[in-house]
Each structure stands twice: as structure tokens, then as C-alpha cells.
Amino acid sequence: MRDGKMADNIVEPCESNPPGSVNDLSEETKKEADEFKEKANEYFKKKDYSQAITFYCEAIKLNPTVAAYYGNRSFAYLKTECFGYALTDASHALELDKTYLKAYYRRASANMALGKFKLALRDFEAVMKARPGDKDAQAKYTECSKIVRRLAFEKAIAVDDGKKSIADQINLESMSIEDDYSGPTLEDTSVTLNFMKHLMETFKSQKCLHRKYAYQILLDAKKLFANQSSLVDITVPEGKKFTVCGDIHGQFYDLMNIFDLNGLPSECNPYLFNGDFVDRGSFSVECIFTLLGFKLLYPNHFFMSRGNHESITMNQMYGFEGEVKSKFSQQMCELFTEVFQLLPLCHCINNKILVMHGGLFSDDTVTLDDIRKVERNKQPPETGIMCELLWSDPQPQCGRSPSKRGVGIQFGPDITKRFLQRNRLDYVIRSHEVKQDGYEVAHDGKCITVFSAPNYCDTMGNKGAFVTLTGGELKPNYTTYEAVVSSICVTVSCRRPHL
Incomplete structure (x- = not known):
């Protein structure tokens, strides 16, 4: 299942255009968007995730073609436990850049929180294949894999009418x-x-x-x-x-x-x-x-x-x-x-x-x-x-x-x-x-x-x-x-x- 705490005034995901639809951005606009992203990063470091989300939104409005903007906002949504929004942003990031490994982590983390362990396992596996020497990816893949196997085992042996209560x-x-x-x-x-x-x-x-x-x-x-x-x-x-x-x-x-x-x-x-x-x-x-x-x-x-x-x-x-x-x-x-x-x-x-x-x-x-x-x-x-x-x-x-x-x-x-x-x-x-x-x-x-x-x-x-x-x-x-x-x-x- 999923978690449930959120800070006040969480900003909803917002883009002025769909991801990747803007091809002719001026250098000035790109620079301004990156400044918003840097400002958001500073708030993130201070653990002011709501304000960080606000500025990531501004960056995305100006330049919705950068996968990292969505990936960073996804991370901030994870911190505020808005897992539905985090999942959407991570997927947007991957639409823009299939090689953006952090987005696989974000999406896997959101799916873990949502209890969708098989989907999370798929993303951890993608990271592990791209970085076979990444010990963190290996650990997360192994842990998630254990959960998937355990759930499958429990489902296989479950007999609703005959299962003995622990209390007994x-x-x-x-x-x-x-x-x-x-x-x-x-x-x-x-x-x-x-x-x-x-x-x-x-x-x-x-x-x-x-x-x-x-x-x-x-x-x-x-x-x-x-x-x-x-x-x-x-x-x-x-x-x-x-x-x-x-x-x-x-x-x-x-x-x-x-x-x-x-x-x-x-x-x-x-x-x-x-x-x-x-x-x-x-x-x-x-x-x-x-x-x-x-x-x-x-x-x-x-x-x-x-x-x-x-x-x-x-x-x-x-x-x-x-x-x-x-x-x-x-x-x-x-x-x-x-x-x-x-x-x-x-x-x-x-x-x-x-x-x-x-x-x-x-x-x-x-x-x-x-x-x-x-x-x-x-x-x-x-x-x-x-x-x-x-x-x-x-x-x-x-x-x-x-x-x-x-x-x-x-x-x-x-x-x-x-x-x-x-x-x-x-x-x-x-x-x-x-x-x-x-x-x-x-x-x-x-x-x-x-x-x-x-x-x-x-x-x-x-x-x-x-x-x-x-x-x-x-x-x-x-x-x-x-x-x-x-x-x-x-x-x-x-x-x-x-x-």
C-alpha cells in the first residue's frame, strides 16, 4: 500500500506544454528555467520541499523539455509523500530521456510506496542492468525481489477458510x-x-x-x-x-x-x-x-x-x-x-x-x-x-x-x-x-x-x-x-x- 503524509500548500504538477513539445526555446528562457531549478535545489537542501516544488514547477513551465526538472520534482514529491505525483513526474522524465537513471529510482520508490512491487522491481532491474556495479541498485533490487517472492508465496499458500490465527x-x-x-x-x-x-x-x-x-x-x-x-x-x-x-x-x-x-x-x-x-x-x-x-x-x-x-x-x-x-x-x-x-x-x-x-x-x-x-x-x-x-x-x-x-x-x-x-x-x-x-x-x-x-x-x-x-x-x-x-x-x- 502507500503512505499518507503531506505538507501544507503542496503545488500540483503543472506544465504550460506537454513534456518535450517545445523545440525553439531561447537561450535566455533556458537560463531562466535553470535559475528556477537551482533555486528549487537550494530549498530542497533546506528540506523546504513545498517551496522546492513551487520553483521546479516554474522551471518546467519555462522549459518542459528537461528530464532532470521532472526527476527533481519527483524527488520532492516523494519527500512530501505525494506518491501519485512523484510517479507521474518520474514517468515524464523517462519519456524525455530513457537513460536518466535517477528517474527509474524515483519511479521505483513511488511504486514501492504504492505497493506495486513488481513495477518497482522492473525499474530497479533497469538501473542494475545499466550499472551492474552499483551496490545500491543491487541491494534495492534484491530487497524488492524478496518482497515480490514472499507475496507470491503467501498468495500460493493462502487458504482463507483454513488459515490458523496467530492468536490461536x-x-x-x-x-x-x-x-x-x-x-x-x-x-x-x-x-x-x-x-x-x-x-x-x-x-x-x-x-x-x-x-x-x-x-x-x-x-x-x-x-x-x-x-x-x-x-x-x-x-x-x-x-x-x-x-x-x-x-x-x-x-x-x-x-x-x-x-x-x-x-x-x-x-x-x-x-x-x-x-x-x-x-x-x-x-x-x-x-x-x-x-x-x-x-x-x-x-x-x-x-x-x-x-x-x-x-x-x-x-x-x-x-x-x-x-x-x-x-x-x-x-x-x-x-x-x-x-x-x-x-x-x-x-x-x-x-x-x-x-x-x-x-x-x-x-x-x-x-x-x-x-x-x-x-x-x-x-x-x-x-x-x-x-x-x-x-x-x-x-x-x-x-x-x-x-x-x-x-x-x-x-x-x-x-x-x-x-x-x-x-x-x-x-x-x-x-x-x-x-x-x-x-x-x-x-x-x-x-x-x-x-x-x-x-x-x-x-x-x-x-x-x-x-x-x-x-x-x-x-x-x-x-x-x-x-x-x-x-x-x-x-x-x-x-x-x-x-
Whole structure:
């Protein structure tokens, strides 16, 4: 599958002419275009990718015949995770120059992010043939080839009805607690408030939860989520507070800051975390066990929605699988997959606010009942309601557009208005996108984005935010905050574009 974060104000691909259509450019025009490219490169070096894209666009407008302009803009789109745009630009570059090897890398990286591993493998193979001594190309080809073979093997042996659940293979009784273990312990296999407080202090000290308790939490969480609908209804009583948080992405210390600012979850202080709990940050394991622990402690007052990162491919590409293997085991990775597949897809607050990770739909007729009927116990499909709930984004103009991510759609204010009217809702809250202030209000106040991971990936410089509502009027209030500690952006080598 694909990733999902983008900076604000991303410029769409733009050319005044199709690639290669201009043959009689003056030297002055070529020089001016190259100056824009150099300016874009300077912004790229400063990690201001949005501004870099703006100037690459200007260069392309003046001279749409240079493959490197598209290749560079493709790289900037990869950095802002607009994989659909990155793929298009890399292909344009190759239309102009079949020997431009960097474009093969860009296109392969975009296809990897889109889960199109066979296409990515083809491009890595092209680079390897052109540069047989290139160790980086060989490594990427080998890694991508392993993924393709593994997926083919899994498909060959898959027997849907007979496949045994990982959860059924876990034997907790065989797991002993070492005498020197000093971390939190479950009380009669149950999560308590004391356990959660001890757990958070343990994680703050960068110590580990014992694997027996980790497995117990996952097994209990799986049972709990299995009994929920794809759309969960939430009631917030008159005058009571309710908090909605966006993406956390493994930024554990920023998660702790949310609780410092807004209070620990409790029956009197309920929360909804709106997907993308893991990947990217270095402490995804700590984040997910903290959230699942609170879910078990307060099942009717703590809620979790699935994000696009709660999927196998995303976890393989963006760090979570590697982190779980390092801290626990491959078996636990597979159990996480079973838990993630049962996470609800969205929540409806007081029959007035729909909260989902991504956005709205390519079909105007979708109702809340349609969402409730979605079979979610699977990996996200490429199209349809589940896909769009996890992947879609708002756009300022009316109508619908292809997604800059390469999956889902972009939907305008008219689409939001019709959906709300059809389903008798007041507004939607979604996450999925970096916003400079941690939140954004769009579509005449009817579409709110909240993103709770400040200074995302240690590069974006954004604030984090959460939304608080009060039962009754349900007016959104916003709290913003800066990052409290730097965290490492975890990636896998196969997705790093070649420089």
C-alpha cells in the first residue's frame, strides 16, 4: 500500500506544454528555467520541499523539455509523500530521456510506496542492468525481489477458510517472568490504572514491557475490537468533554505531552485516537501498547480508529515491523496485523460528527449504514469505502480529483456538503495530513483536519494539535503544542530514493 503524509500548500504538477513539445526555446528562457531549478535545489537542501516544488514547477513551465526538472520534482514529491505525483513526474522524465537513471529510482520508490512491487522491481532491474556495479541498485533490487517472492508465496499458500490465527498459536502459560523483571505487571491478566502509570514510566525510561504482558494485551484487544462495528457510535453527554487526536506516528514523548496538557484518559476524560499510531517515529511499540492499554482499561471511554498505516505493507515500509521484530518477534508482528485488521474504520459522535482517518467517497450515495456493513477484517483494498475512509483528502475546489497519493480521492466542499446533508451530520473530523498549526478548518467549517505529531519526522517543523468537544453544542476547540523531544524518523532502505 502507500503512505499518507503531506505538507501544507503542496503545488500540483503543472506544465504550460506537454513534456518535450517545445523545440525553439531561447537561450535566455533556458537560463531562466535553470535559475528556477537551482533555486528549487537550494530549498530542497533546506528540506523546504513545498517551496522546492513551487520553483521546479516554474522551471518546467519555462522549459518542459528537461528530464532532470521532472526527476527533481519527483524527488520532492516523494519527500512530501505525494506518491501519485512523484510517479507521474518520474514517468515524464523517462519519456524525455530513457537513460536518466535517477528517474527509474524515483519511479521505483513511488511504486514501492504504492505497493506495486513488481513495477518497482522492473525499474530497479533497469538501473542494475545499466550499472551492474552499483551496490545500491543491487541491494534495492534484491530487497524488492524478496518482497515480490514472499507475496507470491503467501498468495500460493493462502487458504482463507483454513488459515490458523496467530492468536490461536500463542501459549501464554509457557512464558515465564524472569526474576529480574521490574516493569509493570498485569493484575489477574487485567489492565489497571496502576499498570498504565507504571507502563508509561517504564517506556519513558526506554525500558521494555515483558513479552507475556505484551501478548496478553494484544490478545485481549483483538477480542474487544472483534465485537465492534466498522462504524462505532459514541455518545458524549451534555456538558461533558471529549477529545479527538490525530496521527501519533510513534512519537511517544509527544503522546505523553498530550496527556500532560489534557489529562490522562479516564471515564470522565474520554479520547478518540484517529489512526496512524505507528510507523515513522522510533517509539511505535511504546505508543501502541499505551493506547491499547487504555482501550482495555476504559473500553467505553477510549476509542481507536484504523489509519492507513495500520496495514502490513505500510508497517514493512515505514519501520513498525522492524521495530517489533527488534523489541519482540516476527510472531508479534503477525499478531499486530490481526489486531489492526479489526480496528473500527470510523466513529460517529452524537449522530452529528463523523470521524475517520482519511476522508470521503467517490460515490455520493454512501450512507452511515453502508459504512457499518463494510467487512474490515482484511488489508485495505485499492478502491471502495474502506480504502477512501483511510486514504482520501479534502481539496479547496469543488468536485473530485485523483489523489496526489495515488490512491483514494480528493474531494471538494460540495462533496462534503452533500455527504453531510444525506447523512444528517454537522461536520467531519479527519487526520492523515500534516498541518503547520496541527489542524486546519476547511470546506466552510465542515471538514476539520487534526494532526497530533509535532515536527513530524523531525523535518516538518509543524505543531501538533488535538480537538476538544463539549456534549451539547459540539463546538470544536483546538489545542496546539510544539514537539517536546526529537525522535528518529524510521524508514526502510528499500524506499529511500537514490541520490
